[in-house]
Amino acid sequence: MAKIGESVNIKKVAITGVPGSGKSTAAAIFEELGFYRIDTDKIAHRLLDQDSQLQQQIKDTFGQKIFSGELRKNLARVVFSDPKKLKELEKLIHPKILHDLLNEMKEAEKNHKLCVAEVPLLFEINWDKHFDVTLCITANPSLCLSRSGLTEEEYNKRMKRQLSQAEKAERADYVIENNRDLVALKTEIEELGIK
Numbered sequence: 529m530a531k532i533g534e535s536v537n538i539k540k541v542a543i544t545g546v547p548g549s550g551k552s553t554a555a556a557i558f559e560e561l562g563f564y565r566i567d568t569d570k571i572a573h574r575l576l577d578q579d580s581q582l583q584q585q586i587k588d589t590f591g592q593k594i595f596s597g598e599l600r601k602n603l604a605r606v607v608f609s610d611p612k613k614l615k616e617l618e619k620l621i622h623p624k625i626l627h628d629l630l631n632e633m634k635e636a637e638k639n640h641k642l643c644v645a646e647v648p649l650l651f652e653i654n655w656d657k658h659f660d661v662t663l664c665i666t667a668n669p670s671l672c673l674s675r676s677g678l679t680e681e682e683y684n685k686r687m688k689r690q691l692s693q694a695e696k697a698e699r700a701d702y703v704i705e706n707n708r709d710l711v712a713l714k715t716e717i718e719e720l721g722i723k
Contacts, residue, residue, distance in 0.1 A: 539661065540660050542644075543558075543665060544648060544662065545667075546648075546690060546693055547678065547683060548676030549672050551646045552567070554706070554713060555644050558717065559644070561717070561718070564640040565645075566629060566645040572625050573600065611688070662699070662701045663701065663703070664700035665704050666704070668707055
């Protein structure tokens with residue numbers, strides 16, 4: 529609790545969950561409810577597309593060939609098949625994502641009281657300490673797979689890097705099971721009463 533006279537900071541909510549659980553849908557609902565929304569995947573994509581220093585580091589680490597065709601797809605194919613290469617990429621990109629995330633949250637404070645960020649690896653990389661509230665979205669594994677747009681093999685490779693749904697849920701402040709429709713999800717989010 530803030531003491532009288534102290535500035536009260538924006539309430540920062542992190543949404544996490546496995547691929548296809550419904551993080552983005554939940555974040556969009558929070559945005560409708562007046563939260564400032566940040567997507568860390570979009571930050572990562574922007575950095576890969578625009579950060580020339582990062583691009584050079586990727587070239588030095590993975591070779592020029594990684595840039596022939598679509599960089600993000602090429603990287604995904606390489607790093608999700610090799611845990612060592614995934615760690616190398618994360619070492620390059622995670623500090624930059626965190627830097628931009630914290631800056632964006634700081635900017636958001638100027639005009640918003642509430643902020644929500646989608647952070648898929650929230651607990652795995654210990655970023656939960658940067659938020660006031662953590663929310664895990666869960667769903668049936670078969671539903672997650674079909675929503676993710678990935679093949680079963682791609683999905684399983686990505687899941688190897690993540691905590692299970694049960695572990696994420698165990699560590700989160702709030703958990704919402706997203707097995708029904710949009711109306712049900714919106715109702716559950718509203719019932720959390722985060723404001």
